[in-house]
Amino acid sequence: MLEPANFKLVNPKRINLLDYDRKGLAAFFVDLGEKPFRATQLLKWVYQEGVEDFDLMTNLSKSLRAWLNENCYIATPEIVIEQIASDGTRKWALQTSCGNRVETVFIPEEGRGTLCVSSQIGCALACTFCSTAQQGFNRNLTTAEIIGQVIVAQKRLGDSKKITNVVMMGMGEPLLNFDNVVAAMNLMMDDFTFGLSKRRVTISTSGVVPAMYRLTQVCDVSLAVSLHAVTDELRDELVPINKKYPLKELMEACRDNAKIAPRRTITFEYVMLDGINDSMQDARGLIKLLKTVPSKLNLIPFNPFPNNAYRCSSSETINRFKT
Structure with a gap:
C-alpha cells in the first residue's frame, strides 16, 4: 500500500474510514507504518467525541492528519x-x-x-x-x-x-x-x-x-x-x-x-x-x-x-x- 515512513503515495480514490471496524482500521494503520492503537484513537474521536475533522484529532501526528485529509474522509448518509x-x-x-x-x-x-x-x-x-x-x-x-x-x-x-x-x-x-x-x-x-x-x-x-x-x-x-x-x-x-x-x-x-x-x-x-x-x-x-x-x-x-x-x-x- 504505502511506504511506512513517509506516506508518499496519495490514493486517487479517497476512503471513507467508517467502512472499517476496529480490526480493519488497525490493519489499515499498520499498512501506513503506524501503530495499531491509532484505530482506537480514531474510533474515540468519531464515535465518542463526534469529531469528523482529522485536523481536530490532536493525538494523531501532524503528518498523519495531513495524509488522512488527502486520502480519507468520514461521511454519513x-x-x-x-x-x-x-x-x-x-x-x-x-x-x-x-x-x-x-x-x-x-x-x-x-x-x-x-x-x-x-x-x-x-x-x-x-x-x-x-x-x-x-x-x-x-x-x-x-x-x-x-x-x-x-x-x-x-x-x-x-x-x-x-x-x-x-x-x-x-x-x-x-x-x-x-x-x-x-x-x-x-x-x-x-x-x-x-x-x-x-x-x-x-x-x-x-x-x-x-x-x-x-x-x-x-x-x-x-x-x-x-x-x-x-x-x-x-x-x-x-x-x-x-x-x-x-x-x-x-x-x-x-x-x-x-x-x-x-x-x-x-x-x-x-x-x-x-x-x-x-x-x-x-x-x-x-x-x-x-x-x-x-x-x-x-x-x-x-x-x-x-x-x-x-x-x-x-x-x-x-x-x-x-x-
Whole structure:
C-alpha cells in the first residue's frame, strides 16, 4: 500500500474510514507504518467525541492528519425526510452519497430505544407481502452507510433519547450483504463506539441458510427469522427463497444457532395475512414447528401498500391466533 515512513503515495480514490471496524482500521494503520492503537484513537474521536475533522484529532501526528485529509474522509448518509408519530416513533429517509435513499426507524419504548437499520437499497428476495421487494434490488449498502444510519440517528435524537438496541430489519436481506453487515455490527458492539451488547444487536433473515451457519462462526448476535408460513407450499409463495432453502433446512440452521447461545431465544416473525396464514391450523403448525427451538413469536399485522392484494388479519383473528 504505502511506504511506512513517509506516506508518499496519495490514493486517487479517497476512503471513507467508517467502512472499517476496529480490526480493519488497525490493519489499515499498520499498512501506513503506524501503530495499531491509532484505530482506537480514531474510533474515540468519531464515535465518542463526534469529531469528523482529522485536523481536530490532536493525538494523531501532524503528518498523519495531513495524509488522512488527502486520502480519507468520514461521511454519513443525510436525512432528507423525517416523520414523527404521536408515540414518538421516528422514520427517516436517508440519502447516500450516490443519491439512493434508505429507511431508518427509531422506536421508543419504556426503558429502551430500538433502531431499525437497512442493509441494502431494495431487495432481491421478492417476498410478495413486502413493499421493499416491489422496488427490486439496487445494491448493497457499504459498512459506512450501515453504521452511518446509527450515527445519524443518535445525533438527531440527542442526549434525551438513547439507542439501546439495533435490529437489522430495514430494507434488504442482511445476510446477502454479509461482510459489510458483520463489520457494521462489530462496530455497534465495540466498546469504543456504541458499546451495545451482543444480545442488543439482532439480525433478521428470510432464511439464507448457508450464511446463517457462517454467522454463528464469526459474529455472536441475536437472530430473528422471517417465517410467515408453516408449510413449504405457502412459504414458497410468500418467501420465494424457501424454494432454495426449505423449512427443514431453515429450522436445522436455527437449531445450530441456538447451540451457540442456549439461553438466548430466536425471534420468529410472522406477518398476519387475512385468510392466508392465520387459521387455527396454522397456529397449531407453528407450535409444532417451533417446539424444538428456544424461541419467541412476533405476530406482525400486515401493513397494506398500493397494488397489493393482501389484507391484514382482523384483531379478533390475531388475538385468537395468539391464544
